[in-house]
Amino acid sequence: MMGIMRLFLAARKHALWIYWSLLTLFLSSCLAYALLGHNQSLLTKAIFLPAGTTSGHHQIEIACDVCHDPMNGIKQEACLSCHGDALKASEDSHPRRKFTNPRNASRVELLDARLCITCHREHRPDDTHAMGVTQPNDFCFLCHSKIAEDRPSHAGLDFNTCASSGCHNYHDNRALYEDFLTKHLNEPNLKENPHVPLRNSGEVFGARAQNPIVPLTSLDADARPYFKDMQSYLGTIEDWESSAHARADVNCLACHSVMQADSEAPVWRDRVDYSVCKDCHEETVQGFLAGKHGMRLAQGLDPMQPSMARLPMKNNAEDPLTCNTCHKAHRFDTRQAAVQTCLTCHDDAHSRAYKLTKHFRLWEEEISGRAPEGTGVSCATCHLPREVHKQEDLDIEAIQVQHNQNANLRPNEKMIRSVCMDCHGLGFSIDALADQRLIENNFNGTPTQHVKSLDWVEQRLKQCLKENTASTTTEPACGDNKTTHLEEDRR
Numbered sequence: 001m002m003g004i005m006r007l008f009l010a011a012r013k014h015a016l017w018i019y020w021s022l023l024t025l026f027l028s029s030c031l032a033y034a035l036l037g038h039n040q041s042l043l044t045k046a047i048f049l050p051a052g053t054t055s056g057h058h059q060i061e062i063a064c065d066v067c068h069d070p071m072n073g074i075k076q077e078a079c080l081s082c083h084g085d086a087l088k089a090s091e092d093s094h095p096r097r098k099f100t101n102p103r104n105a106s107r108v109e110l111l112d113a114r115l116c117i118t119c120h121r122e123h124r125p126d127d128t129h130a131m132g133v134t135q136p137n138d139f140c141f142l143c144h145s146k147i148a149e150d151r152p153s154h155a156g157l158d159f160n161t162c163a164s165s166g167c168h169n170y171h172d173n174r175a176l177y178e179d180f181l182t183k184h185l186n187e188p189n190l191k192e193n194p195h196v197p198l199r200n201s202g203e204v205f206g207a208r209a210q211n212p213i214v215p216l217t218s219l220d221a222d223a224r225p226y227f228k229d230m231q232s233y234l235g236t237i238e239d240w241e242s243s244a245h246a247r248a249d250v251n252c253l254a255c256h257s258v259m260q261a262d263s264e265a266p267v268w269r270d271r272v273d274y275s276v277c278k279d280c281h282e283e284t285v286q287g288f289l290a291g292k293h294g295m296r297l298a299q300g301l302d303p304m305q306p307s308m309a310r311l312p313m314k315n316n317a318e319d320p321l322t323c324n325t326c327h328k329a330h331r332f333d334t335r336q337a338a339v340q341t342c343l344t345c346h347d348d349a350h351s352r353a354y355k356l357t358k359h360f361r362l363w364e365e366e367i368s369g370r371a372p373e374g375t376g377v378s379c380a381t382c383h384l385p386r387e388v389h390k391q392e393d394l395d396i397e398a399i400q401v402q403h404n405q406n407a408n409l410r411p412n413e414k415m416i417r418s419v420c421m422d423c424h425g426l427g428f429s430i431d432a433l434a435d436q437r438l439i440e441n442n443f444n445g446t447p448t449q450h451v452k453s454l455d456w457v458e459q460r461l462k463q464c465l466k467e468n469t470a471s472t473t474t475e476p477a478c479g480d481n482k483t484t485h486l487e488e489d490r491r
Contacts, residue, residue: 051123054132055310056410059292063299067122079116082290086407090172090414110142111135119170130164131410137164153456166413166434166451175416175430181457187425189446194423195374197386197399204391204398205248205280216246223252226268239331250280277323283389284403285323291404293321306345317345335367338378353442354379377423383409385418412439427454 053061060066067078080087087095098104099113112118121127121134128134138159148155162168167176174180206213218237227233240246245255255276257266274297278285289298296304303320306313319325326337339360343351354360359377366376383405389398408414412433420429431447432438438447464478 049123052125053122054128056132057122058310059296059304059308060299060301061122063301066299074117076115076117079120083116087171091174092171093173094170107143111139131169138162140168151456153452153459163411166430166449167453169411169413172411172414175413175426176453178457178460181426181454182461184421184426185454185458185461187427189425189428191423191425195372196381196419196422197388198374199386199401200396200399202244202248203396204394207394207396209249213249216249216251217241221252223256223268226256236330239329243330243332245330245332274323283400287403287407288323291406293403293405297322309345312347313345314347317347334380335378338380338384339363342379342383349440350442351379353440353444357442357444359443382415382419385415387418430454
């Protein structure tokens with residue numbers, strides 16, 4: 001009897017192990033499918049995130065496969081697919097080729113800068129500093145420990161201050177190249193004719209048009225057959241008639257029609273998305289998708305909502321962010337989008353202070369017609385800057401708005417060339433962006449911080465002139481920089 005009992009218990013124990021193994025295998029399979037399968041559960045991904053993500057990536061943190069390869073870890077090409085163009089445009093101060101050069105092999109042993117994740121690792125909130133950097137703040141020391149020997153002005157400076165005192169940042173130092181500083185020494189705080197470049201999309205569109213552009217009126221609208229309600233139709237057409245689209249000969253069906261595979265005639269669609277805008281505004285849409293407003297759409301996720309932001313937003317801001325969130329259909333009023341639409345959502349100290357500033361008063365003067373176009377300063381003036389794009393097929397350059405609103409914010413020295421120097425001198429611009437108090441009150445006043453970069457350059461120039469005066473040999477002109485970075489922009 002005891003033997004039978006032992007056999008029974010052994011069999012039951014064996015069965016339990018089988019059941020446990022099968023259950024473990026089943027749950028593991030479910031988890032793997034949920035995380036990596038084609039129909040991944042977004043909730044499951046959110047639950048199993050290893051830790052919080054940075055402010056730059058938190059919107060797309062559940063799109064794990066964008067950055068992760070289950071077999072090979074973090075994908076380097078994923079970083080470059082989003083940030084590669086920006087690095088090229090910034091003339092990256094530390095390009096990968098610098099560290100693949102055999103002469104720098106010893107430096108790679110100290111800091112393997114060939115890989116983005118060496119300095120930027122996600123899901124490590126306790127180790128993450130400004131700009132998503134997960135290296136210690138004094139990491140510049142690893143390669144530049146003897147900088148004071150080459151630059152006596154740097155003697156005694158703490159390596160923790162390299163990137164936090166308005167001086168350097170790792171990838172883009174264009175605002176502080178010595179030849180650039182030399183060129184813009186002693187500029188006035190406010191330039192003689194402060195203004196931003198004027199958009200010329202209409203001129204570019206007209207130059208490309210095969211036929212003369214004829215502005216349209218409400219009588220030309222081709223949408224009437226698709227509206228059941230006359231009042232709604234009249235309101236829509238009134239907005240459209242006053243828009244740049246009507247002035248550019250763009251009728252309703254140009255945006256609201258789609259060809260079906262089983263039909264020779266276009267089919268009307270009530271709602272359109274950014275893919276329609278892209279047909280005519282490709283570079284603009286690319287910028288939008290690269291920034292925080294559109295990055296979720298770029299990864300096939302639902303649009304961003306203000307509640308997802310880590311900056312303070314107004315409690316009643318609820319509209320998902322698409323092109324039409326800021327450019328209300330069908331008027332597409334860029335002036336409305338430039339200020340009021342921004343303040344509909346943003347509720348941080350910088351945004352709240354804007355209407356108390358001289359910049360806002362200049363904006364009011366412009367939109368009222370009392371001041372020339374381009375002399376006002378809106379939210380978009382600084383955060384959606386005008387860029388000059390060469391057109392290979394045209395004799396004119398296109399001045400377009402960069403819709404990646406994050407492109408010149410991190411680090412904020414990027415604003416110096418693209419925005420600040422349209423109106424202000426270089427020294428004033430550097431100091432203003434180094435003054436956190438001034439940033440918070442939206443530049444309502446003058447800087448209380450001072451970055452010594454221009455002072456050091458001026459001292460070096462004076463020393464060079466003194467040495468050349470005393471020398472009997474021919475020396476290079478002071479201020480010449482054999483390693484100068486060519487300025488191919490409008491500066």
